[in-house]
Each structure stands twice: as C-alpha cells, then as structure tokens.
Amino acid sequence: MQGLELWSLDELCDHAFDIFEELAADNLSAEDYTQYQQQYEQRGYVDLVLPGAEWVELIMQDLEPELHYEAQIGLTGLDGNPDKVLARILLSREKHDGLCHAQWRGQ
Structure with a gap:
C-alpha cells in the first residue's frame, strides 16, 4: 500500500454517500427513494x-x-440500529481506483 493515495475511512463514507445520492433515484423503488429523501437527515x-x-x-x-470495503447505506430504526439497507456499494480506498459496484434494495 506504500505509494498509494488512499481515502480515509471518513472520506470513503462521504464518497459512498456521493455515489448513493447520484444513483439512488434511478435504482431504488419510488417508495424507498421517497422515504430516504424524507428521513435521511435524522435516520x-x-x-x-x-x-x-x-x-x-x-x-x-x-x-x-x-483496500476494499462494502459501504452499507440505509435508514436506522427508531432505536438507532440499522433498519433498512438501501444499497451495498463495493469501493476501493485507493483514490485513483475506479472500482465501484452497487447492489440496491429490491434488485
């Protein structure tokens, strides 16, 4: 890993959210997308x-x-624990590696 430019784990989370936001409308059901849009700030x-x-x-x-992580993005339940996984996105920590695969809820 020496010489590689890597995302920090916090940066990788932000990167995963950016990808999710860009692709969610086209890959989630209208119901799941609407629920996410309404509740993402709190949950x-x-x-x-x-x-x-x-x-x-x-x-x-x-x-x-x-180098590789799966980002699970979704909404928490009322107890604060993960409740609904909307997407699982496979990413590389290497900034110049374009690896990105997503599996969406309901697909």
Whole structure:
C-alpha cells in the first residue's frame, strides 16, 4: 500500500454517500427513494464492512481487506440500529481506483 493515495475511512463514507445520492433515484423503488429523501437527515447512515465472498463471485476479482470495503447505506430504526439497507456499494480506498459496484434494495 506504500505509494498509494488512499481515502480515509471518513472520506470513503462521504464518497459512498456521493455515489448513493447520484444513483439512488434511478435504482431504488419510488417508495424507498421517497422515504430516504424524507428521513435521511435524522435516520440516514453508512457503515463500512469488509466485503463478503459474494462480491468476489459477482465481480470475479480478488479483493484486498486493506483496500476494499462494502459501504452499507440505509435508514436506522427508531432505536438507532440499522433498519433498512438501501444499497451495498463495493469501493476501493485507493483514490485513483475506479472500482465501484452497487447492489440496491429490491434488485
């Protein structure tokens, strides 16, 4: 990883939200998108997790745990715990790596 320009984890969260915001209207149901638009300020979240094996199978590429993360974006429940995952976005921490795959709720 020496010599690579990496996103910090906070920057990666912001990057994931930017991607989500750009693509959500075209990829979520009208109901999910409307609910997100109405409630994201109070209940929106992003969690970064290590990508599971299903991503390797889907993109047919090995992933490095230090470089690749799955951003889960959604709405929390009333208790503050994640309630509804609207998108799972696979990203690289490397700023110049264009890796980005998304799986959307309901697709």
